[in-house]
Amino acid sequence: MEVTVNLGQRSYPVLIDQGIAGTLPAIISEKFPNRRFAVVTNTTIAGYYKSLIDLWEKNLDCSLITIPDGEQYKTIDTWKSILDFLLENRFERSSVVVALGGGVVGDIAGFAAASFLRGIPYVQVPTTLLAMVDSSIGGKTAVDHPMGKNLIGAFHQPSMTLVDTNFLATLPHREFISGYAELFKYGFIGGKDTFNFILEENEAMLKRESIPLLDGIRRSIQIKANVVSEDEFETKGLRALLNFGHTFAHSIERFFNFEQVLHGEAVIWGMLCACALGEKTGTIPQEMRSAYKNILDHLPVPALPSVPDASKLYSYMFSDKKVSSGKLRFIVPTLPGQSIVKKDINEADVLSVLSSIFKAD
Numbered sequence: 001m002e003v004t005v006n007l008g009q010r011s012y013p014v015l016i017d018q019g020i021a022g023t024l025p026a027i028i029s030e031k032f033p034n035r036r037f038a039v040v041t042n043t044t045i046a047g048y049y050k051s052l053i054d055l056w057e058k059n060l061d062c063s064l065i066t067i068p069d070g071e072q073y074k075t076i077d078t079w080k081s082i083l084d085f086l087l088e089n090r091f092e093r094s095s096v097v098v099a100l101g102g103g104v105v106g107d108i109a110g111f112a113a114a115s116f117l118r119g120i121p122y123v124q125v126p127t128t129l130l131a132m133v134d135s136s137i138g139g140k141t142a143v144d145h146p147m148g149k150n151l152i153g154a155f156h157q158p159s160m161t162l163v164d165t166n167f168l169a170t171l172p173h174r175e176f177i178s179g180y181a182e183l184f185k186y187g188f189i190g191g192k193d194t195f196n197f198i199l200e201e202n203e204a205m206l207k208r209e210s211i212p213l214l215d216g217i218r219r220s221i222q223i224k225a226n227v228v229s230e231d232e233f234e235t236k237g238l239r240a241l242l243n244f245g246h247t248f249a250h251s252i253e254r255f256f257n258f259e260q261v262l263h264g265e266a267v268i269w270g271m272l273c274a275c276a277l278g279e280k281t282g283t284i285p286q287e288m289r290s291a292y293k294n295i296l297d298h299l300p301v302p303a304l305p306s307v308p309d310a311s312k313l314y315s316y317m318f319s320d321k322k323v324s325s326g327k328l329r330f331i332v333p334t335l336p337g338q339s340i341v342k343k344d345i346n347e348a349d350v351l352s353v354l355s356s357i358f359k360a361d
């Protein structure tokens, strides 16, 4: 199956299926005949998928660049090491980068492609659920800086994204749940049909049943593709909806020093907070509250290392890069499957929500 991200001349396909990774050489040689390819991956994926990479190397004019595994390596140094390799090995403007990995590999390889010789094409092959439903679509590329996450980067759309759900078989449980948070998120912004789909297929997807999971991934990609097609550079307010739960999540991640809690785990807590804020501020109509309670009961809520302090969480929200003119921006639900961006929420309401969600037993 195929979803298109419609961006005029920069439109690109997202191919989605089980077991299609082996066909990558044929697909990209047809799209980019007579080119050199640089496959960027990390040490963990290079270990799990050695035979797949061997197959690609046999069938493509390609070199392998293996970076260390972990968000702590999503740095200018790692980005530079990729550029050094491309320059020393005389890659050219016609060359193509292939990012094989989760969001970290995708973001850093995408940023290397965005900046090498002022920009060369790249192809995303996501291997985590989070990368499949979120980071491999939309063209946000970046590295982290000691001052914060994703502070240095560029918008650079891939030329293609190839989603092979078979990669999920080796994904550790916590990483799966972290990606599932982003899939679940589309239930709050992707319309009533997606809200109901999540309710109906939640358990099957959590068991990694292939058909419902493939369907959930395809729906998520379609929603993200629609949003990106309408608001590529996040200037019209629509793309901001993809950050449902994220204002809370980023402060939770910061509270735990970006170490003990995975991004998607924080997003799960963030979605609980966003819905509580919708109730508190009245954006969720009274008669819809039971529908929200129902869907939230399906959220796989992970334990946190400790109960975070509400006032610290609130203060951390102001260092989020989404803060505009010192004003916090929250995405709050309205009706099942619909949310809006709200800028006029007062401190007392946010603190009250944080205290109600994060309380010691």
Ligand code: NAD
Residues within 6 Å of the ligand: 042, 044, 045, 048, 069, 070, 071, 074, 101, 102, 103, 104, 105, 107, 127, 128, 129, 130, 131, 134, 135, 136, 137, 138, 139, 140, 141, 149, 150, 167, 168, 169, 170, 171, 172, 175, 178, 263
């Ligand atoms: P990740 O890339 O760190 O991958 C998580 C872990 O799973 C890593 O240890 C990785 O080696 C391992 N792994 C990956 N695929 C595997 C597989 N198939 N089998 C076994 N292990 C596997 O984390 P992530 O959650 O994919 O991505 C998080 C990153 O994505 C963050 O840096 C975040 O900023 C970024 N992100 C970017 C966007 C965007 O739009 N560009 C959106 C959301 C998140």
Ligand code: GLY
Residues within 6 Å of the ligand: 134, 135, 137, 138, 140, 239, 242, 243
């Ligand atoms: N993950 C949010 C975005 O792509 O805009």
